[in-house]
Amino acid sequence: MVRAPCCERMGLKKGPWTAEEDQILISFIQRYGHENWRALPRQAGLLRCGKSCRLRWINYLRPDIKRGNFSKEEEETIIKLHQVLGNRWSAIASRLPGRTDNEVKNFWHTHLKKRSEHNYLLPSTTTTKRSSHDMMIPKRTTNVSQKINHHIIASNYQASQNIVTYHPTCDVEDLQENNSSSYSESTQSNKEESMQSINGENIGTESANGHGDTSFSNDMVFWYNIFMGAGTISES
DNA sequence: AAAACGGACAACCGCACGCAT
């Protein structure tokens, strides 16, 4: 597949955003939403590529962004989730309402990494690029992770002013045990089914074939622990 | 006072994936 290079078109601006650009982007999205990031800058009259607009919105301009220092609880949550999930910043960020993957990633590299390295070895923090083939944890657990994250984000979004749903007391040690035993064996469809069953609702997945094997059960437990233990999927 | 240094954070880049055609 040939991919069009982003932001390389003549006339597209790069670098820091100005207040005027921010204002244009905010008011455009407030008015029309962001159904198509690629078309958005043209429609809004911004000399930016869609990717840049998306990043700016998601990481900085979104109304539900929580600015300011990370709390102690948030730090601990990041550290623990990183032990379980590795460098899956979006997944970690989804556990921290109002925080973005970029923010979490930066915070990790500037604050937590050194501290964490003192305490334990970091098996999954390699800086080399990994394909989805050469790692047990898929780079993008697209179906389940996206849907879960969408679910999470939607939940948080719905009640954004109301709840901070992560529980700093989450027992990540348990998660790690389950992780080592079942995560690598699990399949995408298993995870999807797990989440469906766990939530007692259809979160949008398709496969309907039944699984009665133990890996499925382990998987179910694993994902249940991941998302219930860290607490964002509330028992709604 | 100014240069050098380093930390923090914003932004960019390239890849992988889902989906429509």
Added chain:
DNA sequence: CATGCGTGCGGTTGTCCGTTT
């Protein structure tokens, strides 16, 4: 089935700013 587009993600780079020398 093959192709291309749009998007999300993680790694990396760039820039700003405070601190040290």
